[in-house]
Amino acid sequence: MSAAASPTSDSLLRAEQVSKFYGDVLGVDRVTVSIGPGITSLVGPNGAGKTTLMNLFAGLLWPTRGAVTVLGQRPGHPELYRQLGYCASWDSFPAGVTAHGFIARYLRLHGYSPAAAASGASQALERVSLSAVARRRADAFSQGMRQRLRLAQATAHDPRVVILDEPLNGLDPLARAEMAALFRAWATGGRCLLISSHILHEVDAISDRVLLLDQGYLLGAGSVPTVRGEIHRHPLQILVRCDRPAELAAHAFSLPHVIEARLAGDETAAASAEPGAPEPGAVLVKTRNPEAFFLALNQLAAESRLQIETVAPVDENLDAVYRFLLTPDTEAVHG
């Protein structure tokens, strides 16, 4: 499984130095990324370029510069769409069509016979729990039902690569859990799923790796910890629980790569304390070089017999990375 800035041999989706401009407006710029089987999440604030990148992969937009390939073929190649499913973010359907009719019509354009298309439509709707409303008009559906219908459309032809733009929007918690399980089932079958979402804790839970986009630039790609390492200048926050926190804080502050060290008697330490534990004695350290800090911490522990209880990064999840994306002093790492 891979999601890397440089192309790999098992790449199913690949973008090389891809730029897309809408007139003078930047969509994405110089994005190079390679995505293999498994679930890859595309995260970033509104306007980051997530939908633009997905539309480029799906062949609904053409790159201004650079090249995009899906399964080794340029988007727009007809045969590609037998292997590619795309759930776009547009919440719309052809006027007056039923859920079953919508999927069956789509499968007819894939070349399935009317009978096979009808059967495939029923299966696809069953997969997203819409069988009971298959004969109802799609434009009368609730937002969650419409979302599921679009998921059914994207996967009705059993594609190998599935691109899902905000697929969890509008779903209730139970449906989200069902969809997350479905995504995982698809991915374990060897498929490639590219998912964008603002629901970061769910993306965090189901993703094998992430791509971080902001203002059209790729900031990082890989697993969450890897991406954290790729984001230069962003300090990692580490909570160290020990017996002499003031001494540790003073020592840590003298290290060149540590930019902040403070006693964590605040909500951060309190939140991480176990019930019934004594008053937390902890230090929150912000460092640009976690490995060097861990080495220094080991030395201090050995030399001064510091009793270290726990050492844990406090923000190594997508929410923290996402919060970082929104800070104005981010230095982009261009693909």
Added chain:
Amino acid sequence: MADAALPAPRSLLGPVIAVELRRQWLSPGALVVYALAALPVLAGIGIALARAFARAHGFHTFHTPPSVYSNIFEALILRTAIFFGCAWMFIRVFRSETSARSLHYAFLTPAPRAILLWGKYFAAVIGAAVLFAASTLLALALIASQPVPAGQAAAYAGIAVLACAAYGAVFLLMGLLFRNPVIPVLVFFGWEAILLFLPPWLQHLTVLFYLHSLLPVPLLAGSIAVVTAPASTAVAILVLLAAAAGLTAISAHRAARMEIAYAKEE
């Protein structure tokens, strides 16, 4: 779903036409075209009723000579019903899906964009041709005071079909080229309307000139009309079909490079 037996993308024209026939002609948007196709029939019913009323009350029964029907066909069916019916239907072939934000579903299938466009065009032509040919024949039967020879009736129906194909190709391209095609449609209508006052060489650049050339009964032209020798039947048919094919090929080329950017359409 197993896909071993699926047809090659280029052979998806049939399914595209089948899907588009339902989408285009069973939608509320098609009601405008049905109404326009009904217009000549309603006019024919009016004339037939007037004739029956006159006969029943012993008034002098009026007759409609063949040239009168030819003029009615040209003015009411070709210039009005078919022209505006095709404008409405063919411009909407793509624009209705763009405004509904549903065009991308078709673009995400193995059907090549060119095949999609030709399929949409053929579906629109088939529907319009059936509708307006039927309307033409019904109106002819109602308006003519004497039985019309089968050859003449077939000629009028054939002209209606060719008009749908030619005007359809023009309006399909307009729908792809212009964000607001109303002005281009009106300009084109004006261009076709002044046909009889154009110099002969310019008349050859109108659709109506070739349709007129196929009329089984010549029009009653006004005294200030510029009379031009009609094209031969073969040339007229070939020019109309070639123009339709050429314009649709340009539309197909444009569709192949089309991007989905719905926001720009609003």
